[in-house]
Every structure is written in structure tokens, then in C-alpha cells.
């Protein structure tokens with residue numbers, strides 16, 4: 001196992017470690033949403049890099065899922081409404097349909 005040949009003095013070790021401190025991130029404001037973000041990195045909030053959409057963020061996925069849900073709900077609602085509309089229309093149609101053939105039948109019978 002490799003071992004140090006000599007003891008490193010307190011000062012020498014501390015001098016070396018003087019540069020290993022964690023530095024602050026260079027934060028800049030996002031051009032799209034004005035949120036602070038690390039420089040040269042796509043915005044984690046909105047997924048924009050410069051003025052281009054690059055990332056699909058969690059919020060985007062949530063919005064897409066919500067849109068899909070809403071569209072499905074709207075489609076279901078429209079279907080039920082159309083069924084409801086069709087049902088009352090069909091009921092009078094049935095009566096009219098029943099009346100019309102009678103008239104036709106009468107006409108037919110008159111013709112005969």
C-alpha cells in the first residue's frame with residue numbers, strides 16, 4: 001500500500017485545502033420565465049435554453065396529462081349529451097315516424 005514518505009505539515013495541508021471549498025453557482029435569470037438558473041444549462045423550470053424549448057419538464061408532462069384528461073372528459077360529455085339529444089329527438093321522430101307511415105299508408109290506401 002502506498003504511504004506518504006514524509007509528514008505533511010499543518011500549514012501545507014491547509015494551504016492545499018484552501019482551494020477545495022464549494023463555490024457558489026453562477027446563477028443567471030432564465031430568458032423565458034425569469035427564474036434563477038445555473039448558466040449554460042437548460043432551465044429546469046420551463047425547459048428553455050435561450051429561446052428554444054429543449055427539455056420536457058415535469059410541469060409540461062403534468063399539463064399534457066391534464067389536457068389529455070380534460071379532452072377525454074369533454075369527449076365523454078359530448079357523447080352523453082349527443083345521446084341525450086338523440087334520445088328526445090328519436091322519441092318525437094318515432095311518433096312522427098309512426099304518424100308519417102300512417103299518412104303514407106292512408107295516402108297509399110287512398111291511391112288504391
Ligand SMILES: [Zn+2]
Pocket residue numbers: 030031032033034035043044045046047048
Ligand atoms: Zn425558465
